[in-house]
Amino acid sequence: MDLQLDRQVGIVFGGASGIGLAIVQQMLAEGMRVVVSDLSNDGVAVANGLSPSGDCRGHVADITDEQDVRSVVQQTIDAWDGLQHVVVAAGTGSGKFGFPFWNLKPADWRRVLDVNILGSAIVADAVQGPLRENAPGTLLLFASVAGQIGSQTDPPYSAAKAAVINFAQCAAKDLAPYDVRVNAIAPGMVQTPLNRAVWKSWHDQTPEEERVDYDAWAAEKIDKIAPLARWQTAEDVANAAVFLMSPRAKNITGQTVNVDGGQVMHS
Template sequence: MRLKGKSVIVTGGASGIGLASVERCLAEGADVVLSDIASSDGQARAAALDGEFPGRCLFISADVADTQQVDRLFQDAVAEFGRVDAVFNNAGIGGIAPSDEVSDEDFLRVIDINLNGVFRVARAALRVMYPQGSGSIVNCASILGVFGQSQTAAYTAAKGGVVNLTRTLAIEAAPKGVRVNAIGPGYIDTPLLAELDDALLQGLIGLHPLGRLGRPEEVANAFLFLASDEASFVTGAHLMVDGGFTAGKS
């Protein structure tokens, strides 16, 4: 088991990529904190998984837009499992609208969750991992962290920030034994995309040379690698999991 004896926190863990990552880490032997906002399905998801993996899956609610909640998340995780070896900084929201119609409130909310929230979680993780002398932080960026897309001003700005934040944190953390990387998913087959009309969905599929959308477990596999000791010489990277989306756009 690739994560046996390790403790992992996954934010945004109640659904989609986050939930698939929780499940993958449990299967690989980790103790896992599934974290999400209080109104999510996180409590029920964690309870079901803890039934399958007794004593190894815990739900702790946390809104990454709230520093106190983020800090408490790490305090409670350490109290329960003794340490934090890996974090998937996955919580985030979308936002699609023409830039001239986006309010300050909507723009800043996306930035606060998708960029500031990533920093809050990473900062709390570093404060735990530095005394340990080890750890792996994986930030969820995006294909839109390196390319623009119409009507996604706040989202692309935030994800671009995540990519460069990852590089800076990696440089700072390396001398203290902590690795920091990012994952750049393409369009992933989640319930959110299921709401799109067929023409738009087919258009998204056509953007990926592999000819399909990604699956949540494929992103989870990338997180598993970066969290594990197999990636011991990988830091500051932005690993694309995008079916070739960015291959012809560099």
């Protein structure tokens, strides 16, 4: 299927690892020009490795820092004279096991809310002007099934992802008159450093005799919660991401698309 994204310009914040990286690769495969932005030089290294020819560039930015984000947006426009698609794949958990919620202290919430929801708002604020000027375009945010089911694993993460779903709806309504579509993706279980960190935080606070390794923990969880009973892959998520960017999805906005093996079903 031709997704008609050839030569379009995109930025993936949090593009150096996991799902974000798979999205960058799919965007390049569709012939797009892509900026990979991440916390460290990893994004630059990824960009150099993926496209020595120059269709992929890397810039360092913390999405909680407005100046960083604005600078990446400006450098993208300066380089390629446009911007049609922006993805916020950057995300983080608290790194602690949050069941019951009082296992976490209020101070554990701040960075999780800052990155997942405030970071999404900071990026949206910085890109809304360029996306409107270069319309049609898309903004894609990252939620999680955790934000739909009140997951007890990491309450600030669940709460932040619920907020992302709501903000995607607000932004979709505000940007619809300009033909800029805003959607969110809610992955379920994808093997990435972030997913492994969830297991690690559970593992470290569980009595030694009850601990199991990452594979066994994940297998039991997936079997229990996902009707399709299998891992989702970063590529599965990236397929949905590029489809949502494309004109094939021109009437899809304000949605949270679950790529979760059927864990959450919308009515």
